[in-house]
Amino acid sequence: MGVRRSSVVRLPPFQTLLDDHADSVLRYLRAAVGPNEAEDCFQETFLSALRAYPGLRDASNLGGWLITIAHRKALDAHRARGRRPVPVEHLPEAADPKREGHSEPALWRAVRRLPSKQRSAVFLRFAADLDYVQIGQAIGCTDVAARQNVRAGLATIRKGWAR
Amino acid sequence: MNERIATLVARAEREGLVDVAYATTDSPLGTLTLAATPAGLVRVGYPDTDTVLQELAGELSPRVLRAPARLDAVRRELDEYFDGRRRDFDVAIDWSLVRTPFRRAVLERTARIPYGETATYRDMAEAAGSRDAVRAAGTALGANPIPVIVPCHRVLRTGGDMGQYAGGPERKRILLQLEGWNKGV
Numbered sequence: 001m002g003v004r005r006s007s008v009v010r011l012p013p014f015q016t017l018l019d020d021h022a023d024s025v026l027r028y029l030r031a032a033v034g035p036n037e038a039e040d041c042f043q044e045t046f047l048s049a050l051r052a053y054p055g056l057r058d059a060s061n062l063g064g065w066l067i068t069i070a071h072r073k074a075l076d077a078h079r080a081r082g083r084r085p086v087p088v089e090h091l092p093e094a095a096d097p098k099r100e101g102h103s104e105p106a107l108w109r110a111v112r113r114l115p116s117k118q119r120s121a122v123f124l125r126f127a128a129d130l131d132y133v134q135i136g137q138a139i140g141c142t143d144v145a146a147r148q149n150v151r152a153g154l155a156t157i158r159k160g161w162a163r
Numbered sequence: 164m165n166e167r168i169a170t171l172v173a174r175a176e177r178e179g180l181v182d183v184a185y186a187t188t189d190s191p192l193g194t195l196t197l198a199a200t201p202a203g204l205v206r207v208g209y210p211d212t213d214t215v216l217q218e219l220a221g222e223l224s225p226r227v228l229r230a231p232a233r234l235d236a237v238r239r240e241l242d243e244y245f246d247g248r249r250r251d252f253d254v255a256i257d258w259s260l261v262r263t264p265f266r267r268a269v270l271e272r273t274a275r276i277p278y279g280e281t282a283t284y285r286d287m288a289e290a291a292g293s294r295d296a297v298r299a300a301g302t303a304l305g306a307n308p309i310p311v312i313v314p315c316h317r318v319l320r321t322g323g324d325m326g327q328y329a330g331g332p333e334r335k336r337i338l339l340q341l342e343g344w345n346k347g348v
Contacts, residue, residue, distance in 0.1 A: 018171075047175060
């Protein structure tokens with residue numbers, strides 16, 4: 001059973017996934033959920049990955065696979081936050097994004113207020129550097145729809161920025 | 164990042180998700196890659212670490228993580244051994260990488276050769292129940308996944324010639340000399 005599988009897909013030692021992709025997963029999560037929640041999401045992402053790893057059938061894009069898991073953890077975090085009272089740091093002080101200049105955190109915070117699909121698509125495109133096919137796979141739509149979500153998200157943000 | 168990874172590995176250990184823990188250690192034989200499963204020490208590797216880890220991922224489980232704490236005891240015992248302060252190892256062994264009963268019998272017999280003493284390939288074949296399988300015993304010893312701890316360096320040719328060694332003859336010579344064996348080495 002296991003022997004047969006490993007002769008088809010040769011999975012590298014999990015340590016190499018950590019060595020190669022921990023930085024990019026963390027960068028993505030910091031953008032997607034903010035620096036505090038990124039820590040928990042990071043742990044959850046790699047623990048989930050480690051649980052699922054021996055059953056993985058395709059080792060051709062391990063970085064993309066990890067980002068997809070990180071994306072799901074980010075969605076969980078967004079949902080959990082929606083059920084909680086809004087913490088002070090998320091009060092709409094960034095409704096005026098220009099107050100903080102064009103610093104990246106303010107921009108990411110603006111993205112975090114986008115509708116779910118647009119938010120995911122923008123983060124996966126610009127914080128995780130996925131292409132549209134990969135984004136489509138991660139959020140469950142076609143690459144064309146993924147591109148539209150990115151474009152719509154960017155348009156909304158640009159409007160907020162220019163105000 | 165290091166602290167973040169340490170937290171992750173500790174959680175993975177608690178949840179039983181680290182099938183193979185590894186660490187590296189310096190020694191007079193060069194860098195050794197040490198690997199353990201929950202059952203015990205499974206590999207002491209002479210080749211470069213990446214090669215050893217690839218082999219472990221393919222043969223045992225791809226859940227291979229750097230978790231040095233699980234190998235602290237082995238590393239300490241190896242340090243003591245190379246300092247001449249230890250003659251026996253007291254670590255649990257996982258024989259998973261030894262695939263046939265004959266090879267396992269040869270290596271388990273080898274593990275009982277005392278410090279400073281030697282045996283022959285023929286002795287080992289005989290002890291494994293097949294007096295004529297000298298060549299097979301040599302192959303079993305050459306494929307020993309746990310050298311040093313399972314002291315295949317103590318097995319010599321009949322007549323006292325050093326014979327071969329998976330880590331190369333120089334490493335075998337160093338180990339034998341360390342144990343005070345200097346006849347013709």
